[in-house]
Amino acid sequence: MEMVEIKMKKRIISITLLVCLSLCMTLSAHGAISLTNFTELTTYQDQFTDVSPDAWYYDSVLGVYEYGIMGGKSADTFDPSGSLTIAESIKIAASLHKGYHTGTMDFPDGSPWHAPYVEYALSNEIIAGAYANYDAAATRADFAVIIAGAMPDEAITPINRVDNGAIPDVLENYSYGEAVYKLYRAGVLAGSDSQASFFPGRTLRRADAAAIIMRIIKADTRVMLSILNPLSAEQIYKMASPAVFYIEVFDEKDTVLKTGSGFFISGSGLAVTNYHVVIGGHSAKVTLDNGSVRDVTGIYDYNWKDDLALIRVNINNTSYLECADSTELLTGETVYTLGSPLGLHATFSRGIVSQSLREIEGVEYIQVDAPISSGSSGGALLDAFGRVVGVTSATAVGAQNINLAMPINLIDELSREAHVPLRSILIRTAYYTGFFPAPDFGAFFGVRVFNRDTGRGGTSFSYQLSALEGDVDEIIDEYTHLIEQNLFVHTGYITRDGVEYKYYFNSQHNIALTLGKDTVRNRECFTITVS
Numbered sequence: 130m131e132m133v134e135i136k137m138k139k140r141i142i143s144i145t146l147l148v149c150l151s152l153c154m155t156l157s158a159h160g161a162i163s164l165t166n167f168t169e170l171t172t173y174q175d176q177f178t179d180v181s182p183d184a185w186y187y188d189s190v191l192g193v194y195e196y197g198i199m200g201g202k203s204a205d206t207f208d209p210s211g212s213l214t215i216a217e218s219i220k221i222a223a224s225l226h227k228g229y230h231t232g233t234m235d236f237p238d239g240s241p242w243h244a245p246y247v248e249y250a251l252s253n254e255i256i257a258g259a260y261a262n263y264d265a266a267a268t269r270a271d272f273a274v275i276i277a278g279a280m281p282d283e284a285i286t287p288i289n290r291v292d293n294g295a296i297p298d299v300l301e302n303y304s305y306g307e308a309v310y311k312l313y314r315a316g317v318l319a320g321s322d323s324q325a326s327f328f329p330g331r332t333l334r335r336a337d338a339a340a341i342i343m344r345i346i347k348a349d350t351r352v353m354l355s356i357l358n359p360l361s362a363e364q365i366y367k368m369a370s371p372a373v374f375y376i377e378v379f380d381e382k383d384t385v386l387k388t389g390s391g392f393f394i395s396g397s398g399l400a401v402t403n404y405h406v407v408i409g410g411h412s413a414k415v416t417l418d419n420g421s422v423r424d425v426t427g428i429y430d431y432n433w434k435d436d437l438a439l440i441r442v443n444i445n446n447t448s449y450l451e452c453a454d455s456t457e458l459l460t461g462e463t464v465y466t467l468g469s470p471l472g473l474h475a476t477f478s479r480g481i482v483s484q485s486l487r488e489i490e491g492v493e494y495i496q497v498d499a500p501i502s503s504g505s506s507g508g509a510l511l512d513a514f515g516r517v518v519g520v521t522s523a524t525a526v527g528a529q530n531i532n533l534a535m536p537i538n539l540i541d542e543l544s545r546e547a548h549v550p551l552r553s554i555l556i557r558t559a560y561y562t563g564f565f566p567a568p569d570f571g572a573f574f575g576v577r578v579f580n581r582d583t584g585r586g587g588t589s590f591s592y593q594l595s596a597l598e599g600d601v602d603e604i605i606d607e608y609t610h611l612i613e614q615n616l617f618v619h620t621g622y623i624t625r626d627g628v629e630y631k632y633y634f635n636s637q638h639n640i641a642l643t644l645g646k647d648t649v650r651n652r653e654c655f656t657i658t659v660s
Contacts, residue, residue: 164347179207184336186340188343192343207335212266213266214265215263215267216243219260220243221338225342229284273318289356319352365515369392370418375474379413386637390406401507404432408433412424412550417447424442429545437535462513463481465512466521470505471504494536517537568611573608
């Protein structure tokens, strides 16, 4: 399920689904917890006339009834909006405790009716002491404390990251704070508004109690969420730097072609970098922040247009970065860059998001003013919580602090099923005679040169657009991809006779290409000038 993130001034909530009514949705949790002693004792037959099958709490009410943990207020009503008393809360907790440990929830009759449950709860340390008024309505805080005491730690293990002090209206040092944080971290509680507030003093509704109970006994309905506090710059660097590396790319003779940056997104060596960093290489190695060197064993997938690649590094149990949802990034947010500009490993800088979505030539970027330089390509753009939101990719030539990153969500479109050696994705092509490594457009696309000219600052090759078979723009894009694989880097534009051409340069061979549509001998052409 797609993650939804809500950013606030002092904290961030990342949750699979906003819970606008208290605990009203159920989601799959990672891993299974053994709660097999709980079994269905009866069958619900829609006897509660005040519980609509369309209500968010319908499945929860059905569940607590069939498992014998809650009944109705009468034979045909459940009273979902009614309050739960302290005595009823203790009965539920005692039933959960006994059911978990013995598989039965039988209690003797008593006077008053709740006496056996209170005695059981006290003797098993579910509650710390007697309550002054068992008929009083239970608050949400009351219920959290009672329920948290009913189950052992192994039955409500943490599945979520909830930072200390991150729940807006509950601190852990409150009398009920430890119980509330325990249940949030276990996915049993998720809050009652878009900020994951708990509202501890509110009276607990019976429908909410039913949802909480079902999350206790059915682990696969617990809610996955994260509630994080922003980190200091020092904390972010300390956390992220072991997951970011310096990468060197080699040709067939083990000569360094280029360098860049990358970062791990799993502990098993799955890593992200820019496509333009690795393409054209025969092999690659990475250097970690501790100085160790590892081989790049292959590439899983790439997208040349989005300039992203997933690679495999020969390492296990490594530090890695958590990915945020880049669609939720806001203009003006504080961000950090971490990479290896000019080969200076683990260079860390801070800035803001200048524009959260900047479209340039049909490609969507994150524009930031955090400094990056040559060699930063493939590095991590981090948010204030140390999570990666983008891949630093480019900087505007001749401009001040206009830097671009690819949104991290784009890696979701890349396959992770299998990887192949870098050399296997190299495109073999013919080159213009005397102009290696400039790919021969005509040879690659099977079209003849319409006009050749040596008087425009180099040698120009023009091809009639009408002679190209297929979509012209797609063909030009494919050729652009080809020259980038041959280590030509787009560095700007030049204008000749009123026509704008894209300018590419290969620093390894000191050769330039300009590409553009123009008119030659009264024919519309695509012209490539090599100089």
